[in-house]
Amino acid sequence: MLSGKRILLIIGGGIAAYKSLDLIRRLRAQGAGVRCILTAGGAQFVTPLSVASLSGDKVYTELFDLMNEAEMGHIQLSRDADLLVVAPATADLMARMAHGLADDLATTALLATDKPVLIAPAMNVRMWGHPATRRNLATLRGDGVTVIGPNEGEMACGEYGPGRMAEPDEIVSAVTAMLAPTARPLSGLRALVTSGPTHEPIDPVRYIANRSSGKQGHAIAAALSALGAETVLVSGPVQEAPPSGVSVRKVETACDMLAACKDAGRFDIAVCAAAVADWRAETPASGKIKKRNDGSTPMLALAENPDILKTLSAANGMRPRLVVGFAAETSDVVKYAKEKRARKGCDWIVANDVSPETGIMGGDFNTVHLLTADGVEDWQPMSKIEVARCLARRIAEHFVKS
Ligand code: CTP
Numbered sequence: 001m002l003s004g005k006r007i008l009l010i011i012g013g014g015i016a017a018y019k020s021l022d023l024i025r026r027l028r029a030q031g032a033g034v035r036c037i038l039t040a041g042g043a044q045f046v047t048p049l050s051v052a053s054l055s056g057d058k059v060y061t062e063l064f065d066l067m068n069e070a071e072m073g074h075i076q077l078s079r080d081a082d083l084l085v086v087a088p089a090t091a092d093l094m095a096r097m098a099h100g101l102a103d104d105l106a107t108t109a110l111l112a113t114d115k116p117v118l119i120a121p122a123m124n125v126r127m128w129g130h131p132a133t134r135r136n137l138a139t140l141r142g143d144g145v146t147v148i149g150p151n152e153g154e155m156a157c158g159e160y161g162p163g164r165m166a167e168p169d170e171i172v173s174a175v176t177a178m179l180a181p182t183a184r185p186l187s188g189l190r191a192l193v194t195s196g197p198t199h200e201p202i203d204p205v206r207y208i209a210n211r212s213s214g215k216q217g218h219a220i221a222a223a224l225s226a227l228g229a230e231t232v233l234v235s236g237p238v239q240e241a242p243p244s245g246v247s248v249r250k251v252e253t254a255c256d257m258l259a260a261c262k263d264a265g266r267f268d269i270a271v272c273a274a275a276v277a278d279w280r281a282e283t284p285a286s287g288k289i290k291k292r293n294d295g296s297t298p299m300l301a302l303a304e305n306p307d308i309l310k311t312l313s314a315a316n317g318m319r320p321r322l323v324v325g326f327a328a329e330t331s332d333v334v335k336y337a338k339e340k341r342a343r344k345g346c347d348w349i350v351a352n353d354v355s356p357e358t359g360i361m362g363g364d365f366n367t368v369h370l371l372t373a374d375g376v377e378d379w380q381p382m383s384k385i386e387v388a389r390c391l392a393r394r395i396a397e398h399f400v401k402s
Contacts, residue, residue, distance in 0.1 A: 001393075003031030005179050008081035008115075010106045011051065013041015015156040016088035016122035016165035021046060023087060023168040024054040030172060035081065036060065039106045041090065060105055074105060078113035083179055086110070088122035088165045091133050097145070098136035116178055118146045120171050125161030148174040169385040177226050184228025185396040191229040192267040192320065193221040194274035194308060196236035198254045202300065203285035210275050211361045214238030216326075217273030219388035221246045227392050229269065234260045236274060253280065254305035261308055269395060270320040272309040272346075275328065280305050313345035322398060324391070327351040328361075337371050348372050350391065370394070 007027055011020045020042075024034050036051045037060045048059040060077060078084060086093060086106075093106065097119075102108040110117065119140065127133055128150060141147060149166030166174075195217020200208040214235055221233040222243035231246045234257055242248040249260040254276045261270075279302040289298055309325040323346040327337035330353065337351030349371040354361045367381040370391075379390065 001030050001176050002027065002179060005032045006081045007032050007034045007175065008037065008078060008084045008109065009034055010037045010084065010086045011042035011046065012039050012086060012088050012090040012093040013044055014088040014090045014122045015045060017042050017045035019165055019168055020087050021050055021054055023171055026168050026172050027175065037106050037109060039104060062105060074108045075112045078109040078115065081115055083175060084110060084113055084115055084117045085171065085175060087120035087171060089119035091123045091127045094119065094121060094133065094136045094140060098139040116146065118148060118174055118178060120148050120166045121150045122165035123163050124157055125155060125159050125163040128163045146174065146178060169383050173226060173385065185400060186224060187228035189229045189268040189399065190266065191224040191231045191269040192261060192264060193217055193224065193231060193233045193271045194257060194261065195221065195233055196238040197275050198236045198257055198277045199252045200254065200277045200280035201284040202281045203287065203289045205288050208277055208280065210277065212275035213362045214240045215364065216366060216384045216387065218243055219385045220271050220273055220391060223388040223392035227396050232264045258306045258308050258311060261312065266318060267320040269322050270312045271324045273326050276308060277305055279303065309346055310344045322347050322395060324348045324350065328354040330355045334369055334376055337369065341371050
Protein backbone atom coordinates (compact mmCIF):
# COMPACT_ATOMS: atom_id res chain seq x y z
CA MET A 1 0.00 0.00 0.00
CA LEU A 2 3.00 2.27 0.43
CA SER A 3 4.93 1.25 -2.63
CA GLY A 4 7.13 3.97 -4.00
CA LYS A 5 6.72 6.12 -0.88
CA ARG A 6 9.80 7.37 0.92
CA ILE A 7 9.78 7.75 4.67
CA LEU A 8 12.39 9.57 6.70
CA LEU A 9 12.24 7.94 10.13
CA ILE A 10 13.79 9.84 13.03
CA ILE A 11 14.50 7.56 15.97
CA GLY A 12 14.64 9.47 19.27
CA GLY A 13 16.24 8.42 22.51
CA GLY A 14 13.67 6.38 24.40
CA ILE A 15 13.20 2.77 25.40
CA ALA A 16 10.48 2.54 22.72
CA ALA A 17 13.24 2.88 20.08
CA TYR A 18 13.33 -0.92 19.92
CA LYS A 19 9.79 -0.84 18.46
CA SER A 20 11.05 1.44 15.69
CA LEU A 21 13.10 -1.47 14.37
CA ASP A 22 9.86 -3.38 13.87
CA LEU A 23 8.32 -0.25 12.38
CA ILE A 24 11.06 -0.12 9.72
CA ARG A 25 10.35 -3.74 8.83
CA ARG A 26 6.60 -3.17 8.59
CA LEU A 27 6.91 0.00 6.52
CA ARG A 28 9.22 -1.79 4.10
CA ALA A 29 6.84 -4.77 3.97
CA GLN A 30 4.19 -2.31 2.70
CA GLY A 31 6.58 -1.24 -0.05
CA ALA A 32 7.93 2.00 1.46
CA GLY A 33 11.56 3.02 1.26
CA VAL A 34 12.80 3.92 4.76
CA ARG A 35 15.79 6.13 5.45
CA CYS A 36 16.69 6.71 9.10
CA ILE A 37 18.17 9.42 11.25
CA LEU A 38 19.28 8.04 14.60
CA THR A 39 19.67 10.71 17.31
CA ALA A 40 22.49 10.46 19.82
CA GLY A 41 19.90 9.42 22.42
CA GLY A 42 18.36 6.88 20.03
CA ALA A 43 21.79 5.33 19.52
CA GLN A 44 21.86 4.56 23.26
CA PHE A 45 18.92 2.20 22.73
CA VAL A 46 19.40 0.72 19.24
CA THR A 47 22.56 0.36 17.21
CA PRO A 48 23.18 2.04 13.86
CA LEU A 49 24.00 -1.42 12.51
CA SER A 50 20.56 -2.86 13.29
CA VAL A 51 18.86 0.24 11.85
CA ALA A 52 20.99 0.05 8.69
CA SER A 53 20.39 -3.69 8.28
CA LEU A 54 16.63 -3.33 8.59
CA SER A 55 16.31 -0.20 6.48
CA GLY A 56 18.73 -1.47 3.84
CA ASP A 57 20.22 2.02 3.74
CA LYS A 58 22.90 4.13 5.36
CA VAL A 59 21.97 5.54 8.77
CA TYR A 60 22.35 9.27 9.29
CA THR A 61 23.52 10.40 12.70
CA GLU A 62 25.72 13.51 12.65
CA LEU A 63 24.83 16.99 11.46
CA PHE A 64 28.39 17.91 10.68
CA ASP A 65 29.36 14.76 8.85
CA LEU A 66 30.99 16.20 5.76
CA MET A 67 30.82 12.91 3.97
CA ASN A 68 27.07 12.92 4.29
CA GLU A 69 26.86 16.57 3.36
CA ALA A 70 28.94 15.79 0.28
CA GLU A 71 26.54 12.97 -0.57
CA MET A 72 23.33 14.57 0.57
CA GLY A 73 22.70 17.75 2.54
CA HIS A 74 20.32 17.72 5.46
CA ILE A 75 17.88 19.83 3.48
CA GLN A 76 17.79 17.29 0.69
CA LEU A 77 17.51 14.49 3.26
CA SER A 78 14.22 15.86 4.55
CA ARG A 79 12.91 17.08 1.19
CA ASP A 80 13.61 13.74 -0.47
CA ALA A 81 11.04 12.03 1.74
CA ASP A 82 7.27 11.97 1.26
CA LEU A 83 6.75 11.94 5.02
CA LEU A 84 8.84 12.42 8.16
CA VAL A 85 8.04 10.10 11.06
CA VAL A 86 9.46 10.70 14.54
CA ALA A 87 9.27 7.51 16.60
CA PRO A 88 9.78 7.57 19.45
CA ALA A 89 9.20 11.29 19.89
CA THR A 90 10.62 11.96 23.35
CA ALA A 91 9.54 14.89 25.53
CA ASP A 92 12.88 16.54 24.78
CA LEU A 93 12.60 16.07 21.02
CA MET A 94 9.04 17.41 21.04
CA ALA A 95 10.18 20.44 23.04
CA ARG A 96 13.02 21.12 20.62
CA MET A 97 10.68 20.73 17.63
CA ALA A 98 8.10 23.04 19.20
CA HIS A 99 10.77 25.71 19.74
CA GLY A 100 12.30 25.39 16.30
CA LEU A 101 15.73 24.34 17.55
CA ALA A 102 18.14 22.91 15.03
CA ASP A 103 21.09 21.73 17.04
CA ASP A 104 21.42 18.23 15.65
CA LEU A 105 20.64 16.41 12.42
CA ALA A 106 17.15 15.30 13.52
CA THR A 107 15.90 18.75 14.53
CA THR A 108 17.59 20.38 11.54
CA ALA A 109 15.87 17.98 9.14
CA LEU A 110 12.55 18.62 10.90
CA LEU A 111 12.98 22.39 10.66
CA ALA A 112 14.10 22.26 7.03
CA THR A 113 11.28 20.07 5.77
CA ASP A 114 8.26 21.08 3.76
CA LYS A 115 6.75 17.59 4.02
CA PRO A 116 4.10 16.28 6.43
CA VAL A 117 5.37 15.17 9.83
CA LEU A 118 3.98 12.39 12.03
CA ILE A 119 5.17 11.98 15.60
CA ALA A 120 4.68 9.00 17.92
CA PRO A 121 5.29 10.35 21.44
CA ALA A 122 6.70 8.03 24.10
CA MET A 123 7.62 9.09 27.58
CA ASN A 124 6.91 8.69 31.26
CA VAL A 125 3.27 9.32 32.16
CA ARG A 126 4.07 12.39 34.28
CA MET A 127 6.26 13.89 31.57
CA TRP A 128 3.37 13.41 29.13
CA GLY A 129 0.97 15.12 31.55
CA HIS A 130 3.34 17.99 32.40
CA PRO A 131 2.04 21.43 31.37
CA ALA A 132 5.25 22.05 29.36
CA THR A 133 4.65 18.93 27.24
CA ARG A 134 0.97 19.83 26.85
CA ARG A 135 2.04 23.28 25.57
CA ASN A 136 4.59 21.79 23.19
CA LEU A 137 2.03 19.29 21.91
CA ALA A 138 -0.49 22.06 21.25
CA THR A 139 2.20 24.08 19.42
CA LEU A 140 3.17 21.10 17.28
CA ARG A 141 -0.46 20.34 16.43
CA GLY A 142 -0.92 24.00 15.55
CA ASP A 143 2.11 23.72 13.25
CA GLY A 144 0.35 20.91 11.38
CA VAL A 145 2.19 17.97 12.93
CA THR A 146 0.09 14.78 13.15
CA VAL A 147 0.27 12.89 16.43
CA ILE A 148 -0.31 9.15 16.92
CA GLY A 149 -0.65 7.86 20.48
CA PRO A 150 0.69 7.58 23.04
CA ASN A 151 -1.20 4.55 24.31
CA GLU A 152 -2.14 3.81 27.87
CA GLY A 153 -0.45 0.92 29.64
CA GLU A 154 2.37 -0.22 31.85
CA MET A 155 5.54 1.78 31.26
CA ALA A 156 9.15 0.60 31.25
CA CYS A 157 9.61 2.65 34.45
CA GLY A 158 6.89 0.62 36.19
CA GLU A 159 4.23 3.35 36.21
CA TYR A 160 0.86 3.02 34.47
CA GLY A 161 -0.90 5.48 32.21
CA PRO A 162 -0.64 7.20 28.84
CA GLY A 163 2.93 7.36 27.54
CA ARG A 164 3.62 4.11 25.67
CA MET A 165 4.53 4.64 22.06
CA ALA A 166 1.79 3.63 19.59
CA GLU A 167 2.33 0.13 18.23
CA PRO A 168 4.21 -0.17 14.91
CA ASP A 169 0.97 -1.36 13.28
CA GLU A 170 -0.88 1.74 14.40
CA ILE A 171 1.93 3.95 13.11
CA VAL A 172 1.84 2.15 9.74
CA SER A 173 -1.94 2.80 9.58
CA ALA A 174 -1.38 6.47 10.31
CA VAL A 175 1.38 6.67 7.68
CA THR A 176 -0.91 4.97 5.14
CA ALA A 177 -3.76 7.35 5.91
CA MET A 178 -1.43 10.36 5.58
CA LEU A 179 0.17 9.26 2.34
CA ALA A 180 -2.81 7.83 0.55
CA PRO A 181 -5.64 10.31 1.04
CA THR A 182 -6.68 9.75 -2.56
CA ALA A 183 -6.37 5.97 -2.46
CA ARG A 184 -9.74 5.55 -0.78
CA PRO A 185 -11.41 2.75 -2.69
CA LEU A 186 -14.39 2.63 -0.32
CA SER A 187 -15.27 6.33 -0.69
CA GLY A 188 -18.97 6.80 -1.22
CA LEU A 189 -19.84 3.55 0.58
CA ARG A 190 -21.36 3.24 4.06
CA ALA A 191 -20.12 0.57 6.45
CA LEU A 192 -21.61 -0.73 9.68
CA VAL A 193 -19.45 -2.60 12.19
CA THR A 194 -20.60 -4.23 15.43
CA SER A 195 -17.94 -4.74 18.08
CA GLY A 196 -17.33 -5.83 21.66
CA PRO A 197 -19.45 -7.86 24.04
CA THR A 198 -22.98 -7.13 25.16
CA HIS A 199 -23.99 -6.87 28.81
CA GLU A 200 -27.32 -8.43 29.66
CA PRO A 201 -28.64 -7.28 33.05
CA ILE A 202 -29.70 -9.83 35.65
CA ASP A 203 -30.47 -7.15 38.21
CA PRO A 204 -29.22 -3.53 38.61
CA VAL A 205 -25.71 -4.69 39.63
CA ARG A 206 -25.13 -7.99 37.81
CA TYR A 207 -25.01 -8.91 34.16
CA ILE A 208 -24.23 -11.72 31.71
CA ALA A 209 -21.16 -10.89 29.58
CA ASN A 210 -18.24 -12.46 27.74
CA ARG A 211 -14.50 -11.84 27.31
CA SER A 212 -14.61 -9.89 24.04
CA SER A 213 -12.34 -6.80 24.11
CA GLY A 214 -13.69 -5.13 20.96
CA LYS A 215 -10.15 -4.89 19.58
CA GLN A 216 -10.95 -6.71 16.35
CA GLY A 217 -14.20 -4.89 15.65
CA HIS A 218 -12.73 -1.47 16.43
CA ALA A 219 -9.72 -2.19 14.20
CA ILE A 220 -12.07 -3.18 11.36
CA ALA A 221 -14.03 0.05 11.72
CA ALA A 222 -10.76 2.03 11.64
CA ALA A 223 -9.52 0.10 8.58
CA LEU A 224 -12.76 0.58 6.63
CA SER A 225 -12.78 4.27 7.48
CA ALA A 226 -9.13 4.57 6.41
CA LEU A 227 -10.15 3.23 3.00
CA GLY A 228 -12.80 5.92 2.73
CA ALA A 229 -16.01 4.21 3.92
CA GLU A 230 -18.37 6.34 5.98
CA THR A 231 -18.29 4.06 8.99
CA VAL A 232 -20.67 3.59 11.92
CA LEU A 233 -19.40 1.47 14.81
CA VAL A 234 -22.03 0.03 17.14
CA SER A 235 -20.08 -1.04 20.19
CA GLY A 236 -20.87 -2.88 23.38
CA PRO A 237 -19.01 -1.87 26.58
CA VAL A 238 -15.24 -1.90 25.85
CA GLN A 239 -12.05 -0.15 26.96
CA GLU A 240 -10.93 0.51 23.36
CA ALA A 241 -10.64 4.15 22.29
CA PRO A 242 -13.11 5.18 19.57
CA PRO A 243 -11.30 5.09 16.19
CA SER A 244 -10.91 8.55 14.70
CA GLY A 245 -13.20 9.45 11.84
CA VAL A 246 -15.71 6.75 12.82
CA SER A 247 -19.16 7.51 14.19
CA VAL A 248 -19.63 5.44 17.37
CA ARG A 249 -22.95 4.34 18.95
CA LYS A 250 -22.43 2.85 22.41
CA VAL A 251 -24.85 0.18 23.55
CA GLU A 252 -25.17 -2.29 26.43
CA THR A 253 -27.45 -5.12 25.41
CA ALA A 254 -28.05 -7.21 22.27
CA CYS A 255 -31.52 -5.66 21.86
CA ASP A 256 -29.98 -2.16 22.05
CA MET A 257 -27.32 -3.22 19.53
CA LEU A 258 -29.92 -4.39 17.03
CA ALA A 259 -31.97 -1.22 17.51
CA ALA A 260 -28.88 0.96 17.01
CA CYS A 261 -27.98 -0.95 13.81
CA LYS A 262 -31.51 -0.50 12.44
CA ASP A 263 -31.56 3.19 13.40
CA ALA A 264 -28.27 3.89 11.66
CA GLY A 265 -29.82 3.65 8.18
CA ARG A 266 -28.79 1.90 5.00
CA PHE A 267 -25.36 0.36 4.51
CA ASP A 268 -23.37 -1.11 1.66
CA ILE A 269 -21.20 -3.15 4.01
CA ALA A 270 -21.95 -4.74 7.38
CA VAL A 271 -19.30 -6.49 9.46
CA CYS A 272 -20.66 -8.16 12.58
CA ALA A 273 -17.63 -8.61 14.81
CA ALA A 274 -19.48 -8.24 18.11
CA ALA A 275 -19.60 -11.16 20.53
CA VAL A 276 -23.30 -10.75 21.13
CA ALA A 277 -24.62 -12.61 24.18
CA ASP A 278 -26.83 -15.42 22.94
CA TRP A 279 -29.17 -15.13 25.91
CA ARG A 280 -30.47 -12.47 28.25
CA ALA A 281 -32.22 -12.77 31.59
CA GLU A 282 -35.89 -13.15 30.67
CA THR A 283 -37.02 -10.71 33.35
CA PRO A 284 -34.20 -8.71 34.93
CA ALA A 285 -34.95 -8.00 38.60
CA SER A 286 -35.66 -4.36 39.35
CA GLY A 287 -33.81 -4.55 42.70
CA LYS A 288 -30.62 -6.39 43.69
CA ILE A 289 -31.30 -10.11 44.08
CA LYS A 290 -30.51 -11.00 47.72
CA LYS A 291 -29.15 -14.26 49.13
CA ARG A 292 -31.82 -16.40 50.72
CA ASN A 293 -31.73 -17.52 54.33
CA ASP A 294 -32.59 -21.14 53.51
CA GLY A 295 -29.48 -21.53 51.28
CA SER A 296 -31.52 -22.10 48.11
CA THR A 297 -30.22 -20.52 44.88
CA PRO A 298 -32.24 -18.41 42.46
CA MET A 299 -33.14 -19.81 39.04
CA LEU A 300 -32.28 -17.59 36.13
CA ALA A 301 -34.77 -17.90 33.27
CA LEU A 302 -33.12 -16.99 29.96
CA ALA A 303 -34.56 -15.69 26.72
CA GLU A 304 -32.76 -15.89 23.37
CA ASN A 305 -31.40 -12.62 22.02
CA PRO A 306 -32.11 -11.39 18.52
CA ASP A 307 -29.47 -12.45 16.00
CA ILE A 308 -28.16 -9.21 14.52
CA LEU A 309 -26.12 -10.81 11.75
CA LYS A 310 -29.04 -12.97 10.65
CA THR A 311 -31.43 -10.03 10.80
CA LEU A 312 -29.15 -7.83 8.68
CA SER A 313 -28.57 -10.66 6.19
CA ALA A 314 -32.30 -11.15 5.76
CA ALA A 315 -33.25 -7.45 5.72
CA ASN A 316 -35.71 -7.11 2.89
CA GLY A 317 -34.81 -4.25 0.60
CA MET A 318 -32.32 -2.94 3.19
CA ARG A 319 -29.77 -5.77 3.01
CA PRO A 320 -26.21 -4.44 2.81
CA ARG A 321 -24.51 -5.51 -0.44
CA LEU A 322 -21.88 -7.39 1.54
CA VAL A 323 -22.58 -8.90 4.96
CA VAL A 324 -19.62 -10.34 6.87
CA GLY A 325 -19.96 -12.35 10.06
CA PHE A 326 -17.46 -13.81 12.49
CA ALA A 327 -17.42 -17.34 13.80
CA ALA A 328 -15.71 -17.76 17.13
CA GLU A 329 -15.24 -21.48 17.66
CA THR A 330 -13.29 -23.69 20.02
CA SER A 331 -13.11 -26.76 17.73
CA ASP A 332 -13.76 -27.78 14.09
CA VAL A 333 -13.45 -24.10 13.22
CA VAL A 334 -13.95 -24.28 9.44
CA LYS A 335 -16.69 -26.93 9.58
CA TYR A 336 -18.78 -24.93 12.07
CA ALA A 337 -18.07 -21.69 10.22
CA LYS A 338 -19.36 -23.15 6.94
CA GLU A 339 -22.57 -24.19 8.67
CA LYS A 340 -22.81 -20.77 10.31
CA ARG A 341 -22.40 -18.97 6.97
CA ALA A 342 -25.32 -20.93 5.53
CA ARG A 343 -27.46 -20.61 8.66
CA LYS A 344 -26.97 -16.87 9.06
CA GLY A 345 -27.34 -16.04 5.37
CA CYS A 346 -24.26 -13.81 5.32
CA ASP A 347 -21.82 -13.55 2.38
CA TRP A 348 -18.52 -14.06 4.17
CA ILE A 349 -17.48 -15.50 7.50
CA VAL A 350 -14.22 -14.72 9.26
CA ALA A 351 -13.62 -17.78 11.40
CA ASN A 352 -11.22 -18.05 14.30
CA ASP A 353 -10.32 -20.45 17.06
CA VAL A 354 -10.98 -18.80 20.41
CA SER A 355 -9.94 -21.70 22.64
CA PRO A 356 -8.34 -20.26 25.81
CA GLU A 357 -4.88 -21.60 24.83
CA THR A 358 -4.87 -19.46 21.63
CA GLY A 359 -5.04 -16.22 23.67
CA ILE A 360 -7.16 -14.69 20.87
CA MET A 361 -10.11 -13.59 23.03
CA GLY A 362 -8.89 -10.32 24.53
CA GLY A 363 -5.40 -10.65 22.98
CA ASP A 364 -3.75 -8.68 20.17
CA PHE A 365 -3.22 -11.48 17.64
CA ASN A 366 -5.57 -13.56 15.54
CA THR A 367 -5.42 -16.52 13.16
CA VAL A 368 -8.38 -16.48 10.83
CA HIS A 369 -9.91 -18.29 7.88
CA LEU A 370 -12.03 -16.34 5.42
CA LEU A 371 -14.99 -18.27 4.06
CA THR A 372 -16.60 -16.87 0.92
CA ALA A 373 -18.81 -18.35 -1.80
CA ASP A 374 -15.55 -19.29 -3.57
CA GLY A 375 -14.03 -21.33 -0.74
CA VAL A 376 -11.81 -21.04 2.30
CA GLU A 377 -8.68 -18.88 2.64
CA ASP A 378 -6.34 -19.67 5.54
CA TRP A 379 -4.65 -16.43 6.58
CA GLN A 380 -1.28 -16.33 8.33
CA PRO A 381 -1.31 -15.51 12.06
CA MET A 382 -1.19 -11.73 12.33
CA SER A 383 -2.15 -8.90 14.65
CA LYS A 384 -5.81 -7.93 14.88
CA ILE A 385 -4.91 -4.63 13.24
CA GLU A 386 -3.37 -6.49 10.29
CA VAL A 387 -6.43 -8.79 10.08
CA ALA A 388 -8.60 -5.67 9.98
CA ARG A 389 -6.49 -4.10 7.24
CA CYS A 390 -6.48 -7.27 5.14
CA LEU A 391 -10.24 -7.64 5.53
CA ALA A 392 -10.83 -4.00 4.57
CA ARG A 393 -8.61 -4.47 1.50
CA ARG A 394 -10.51 -7.64 0.55
CA ILE A 395 -13.80 -5.77 0.92
CA ALA A 396 -12.44 -2.96 -1.28
CA GLU A 397 -11.36 -5.53 -3.90
CA HIS A 398 -14.84 -7.05 -3.79
CA PHE A 399 -16.48 -3.70 -4.50
CA VAL A 400 -14.01 -2.86 -7.25
CA LYS A 401 -14.84 -6.19 -8.94
CA SER A 402 -18.60 -6.05 -8.41
N1 CTP B 1 -24.18 -12.62 16.10
C1 CTP B 1 -25.10 -11.62 16.10
N2 CTP B 1 -26.12 -11.65 16.98
C2 CTP B 1 -26.24 -12.66 17.87
C3 CTP B 1 -25.28 -13.69 17.90
C4 CTP B 1 -24.25 -13.64 17.00
O1 CTP B 1 -24.99 -10.69 15.29
N3 CTP B 1 -27.23 -12.65 18.72
C5 CTP B 1 -23.11 -12.60 15.09
C6 CTP B 1 -21.73 -12.34 15.63
O2 CTP B 1 -21.43 -10.95 15.63
C7 CTP B 1 -20.87 -13.10 14.63
C8 CTP B 1 -21.74 -14.26 14.22
O3 CTP B 1 -23.06 -13.88 14.53
O4 CTP B 1 -20.64 -12.34 13.48
C9 CTP B 1 -21.45 -15.56 14.87
O5 CTP B 1 -21.41 -15.43 16.27
P1 CTP B 1 -21.21 -16.71 17.18
O6 CTP B 1 -21.32 -16.31 18.60
O7 CTP B 1 -19.96 -17.43 16.73
O8 CTP B 1 -22.44 -17.57 16.68
P2 CTP B 1 -23.80 -18.00 17.34
O9 CTP B 1 -24.88 -17.75 16.36
O10 CTP B 1 -23.95 -17.38 18.67
O11 CTP B 1 -23.61 -19.55 17.40
P3 CTP B 1 -22.96 -20.48 18.55
O12 CTP B 1 -22.72 -19.58 19.74
O13 CTP B 1 -23.97 -21.51 18.77
O14 CTP B 1 -21.68 -20.99 17.94
